[in-house]
Amino acid sequence: MKRKNLIGFGLVAPLALGITGITAASARLYDYAFRRVDYVPETSADKQKYADEYYNYVNWFHNIPTHHWTLHADDLENRVEATFIPAAKLDSKKTVIIAHGYKGNGETMSNYAKMFYDMGYNVLLPDDRAHGRSSGDYINFGWIDRLDFVDWANSVVSRIGADSQIIMFGVSMGGATIQMTSGENLPPQVKLMISDCGYSSLRDELSYLLKEQFNLPSKIFVPLINAINHHRMGFSIDDVSSIRQLRKNTRPFLFIHGEKDIYVPTYMVDESFEACPDPKEIWIVPNASHAESFWINPQAYQTKIQQFIDKYSK
Known part of the structure; x- marks a missing residue:
């Protein structure tokens, strides 16, 4: 599986981000994964x-x-x-x-x-x-x-x-x-x-893809992505x-x-x-x-x- 370029995606190593940066990065990841797109991506x-x-x-x-x-x-x-x-x-x-x-x-x-x-x-x-x-x-x-x-x-x-x-x-x-x-x-x-x-x-799938595509730790990012989803969609990814x-x-x-x-x-x-x-x-x-x-x-x-x-x- 080809990993995403984190710099081009707008992310850097989690330790370099700080709390504010990690929160912002989680929001970018959420939009990347959850927001609709009005086209079919290339296979x-x-x-x-x-x-x-x-x-x-x-x-x-x-x-x-x-x-x-x-x-x-x-x-x-x-x-x-x-x-x-x-x-x-x-x-x-x-x-x-x-x-x-x-x-x-x-x-x-x-x-x-x-x-x-x-x-x-x-x-x-x-x-x-x-x-x-x-x-x-x-x-x-x-x-x-x-x-x-x-x-x-x-x-x-x-x-x-x-x-x-x-x-x-x-x-x-x-x-x-x-x-x-x-x-x-x-x-x-x-x-x-x-x-x-x-x-x-969904939790297991997100955790797997965060690691394999972005080399990011799920323990840091999944809870934040979950909080964003709960606010916007009204349910937990654990559901x-x-x-x-x-x-x-x-x-x-x-x-x-x-x-x-x-x-x-x-x-x-x-x-x-x-x-x-x-x-x-x-x-x-x-x-x-x-x-x-x-x-x-x-x-x-x-x-x-x-x-x-x-x-x-x-």
């Missing part, structure tokens, strides 16, 4: 080789018939938007709700959307809060989004019917969002949960725990993770898997980096998911 260098395939999926997304869904339409501060793609087979009762990654949006999940579409599913692609077309100034890393995903599931039941069969699926931050959603009171139409490379907790939510899960759960993930280290999926009650399965994809498991072999990825669905959908 990591290890996935640049998949650019042509990715844009083929995006072109498919832009040419497929879609509908626009909204939550909290009259509440400008909490308005959440989504794209709905009807299945090719009219009146299909099968729907997948897909959670995107950090600083992405529904469009960035076009490859997964097409995979499920080809499997016969309606596809719902929300833009999380502070992403895409949805409102919000700060990224909540799935904690508030999890409640929106409960609402999205209820919206599917309301629009598609009480005989709906729903899968929840997410990648990276979206994977963690699905893990956290699993502990909520979901409608019975939600049958299966699938997470690809989700983190076990954002996939592990605690997964312990309440009652549905079959498939965990996917890249063997060589250096952004969400593989030990986190082991912790999440251990916390989740049965039935559950785990698939560690050899040689895959972060969010690369699909791209290494799309057909094998689809086959694994189809096998999971076939095994537990009844």
